[in-house]
Amino acid sequence: MTYGDVRRILARIEPPPRLVDWSILACVLFEVGSGVLSFGAGAPSHWPLFELHTVVGLTLVFLLCYKFRRIRRRVTDSDLWDRATGLSVLTAAVAVSSLATGVWWVLGGNVRILSYWNLLNLHVGLGLALVPLVVLHLSTRFRTPTRADFEGRRTALKYGSLLVGGALLLRAQELVNAALDTGGRTRRFTGSKPIERDGLAPEGDVGVGNASFPVTSWVADDPDPVDSESWRLRVRGLVESPLELSAEALTADADTDRRVLLDCTSGWYAERDWRGVSLGDVLDAAGVTEAGRWVTVRSVTGYRWSFPTDEAREMLLATHVGGERLTHGHGFPCRLVAPDRRGFQWIKWVDSIEVRRRRDPAQWVAVLVSGFD
Secondary structure, X not given: OOHHHHHHHHHHOOOOHHXXXXXXXXXXXXXXXXXXXXXXXXXHHHHHHHHHHHHHHHHHHHHHHHHHHHHHHHHHOHHHOOOOHHHHHHHHHHHHHHHHHHHHHHOOOOOOEOXXXXXXXXXXXXXXXXXXXXXXXXXXXXXXXXXHHHOOHHHXXXXXXXXXXXXXXXHHHHHHHHHHOOHHHXXXXXXXXXXXXXXXXOOOOOOOOHHHOOOOOOOOOOOOOOOOOOOEEEEEEOEOOOEEEEHHHHHHOOOEEEEEEEEOOOOEEEEEEEEEEEHHHHXXXXXXXXXXXXXXXXXXXXXXXXXXXXXHOOOEEEEEEOOEEOOHHHOOOOEEEOOOOEHHHOOOXXXXXXXXXXXXXXXXXXXXXXXXX
């Protein structure tokens, strides 16, 4: 198949111009929405969300090619420039950069940015920035699709062909990773890579304990070291016997060992041995009432997250990792170990557990503002 054949095939499946523009907006909104949802999707059963995110992203590549081909003269010919041209160029640059960083990450690439961000963080940031830019761009060149744009089976077939093309590109990428043995081959379905590869691990002899994975915090969640003498773990809410445990008592009761994989939204994962107290045992000791359907685990910073009671029973209040007492950066005196949950839901510096009738409606606000004094 020649280059000319490929161009003719792509031309045959090109949607009407107005639909291309609105489809780009729909794809961007879907990508941002699915990307946000992916932060809380860590169970293997959630893999379709990540597959769809990738397929729609690759479909967006085709749509942008159609868009760029149509507008190239308006950009390259300075006589055709208007007040919206600068915004159009900026939007195009951010869109291409967002797609390129995502593809590069999937293929195994990575870069360090300001010693804190990596390529996946940059991809997320560019994706979030793209939404207002696309909306502003549409507002300057607003054209409502007509009924004729949607009529006929051909339009549906064209969109189906674009999605199939995105899926084929995804499979091609997987074959490239397998053939070249790139870092992308060892990614989880979430996109995260093993901490031992690609310079994601801390420097030096990483071992299996605290030094074997990075200290990360969500937004500004970074408290002063906790005083273990005055610290207490309080269990309250819809329980028959509220509890208050000291750090010494919690450590003395830490007799449950589990090997659990921590999948961080920063793009790495690490499977480690954790030791602590079963959250189910703590809930049993407090006596959860029949009305208790949700368990909210809270940090000393106010950061918190809610889990269904049955799921919470399978979690661990960890005091050790790899045989070592947790350091402050990793959540001393105790942190939550939540299997099949992403790292931002593994609450650190836990100081209270509340059994509730419903999930905490303010948890999304709490994770964004906790740590700001």
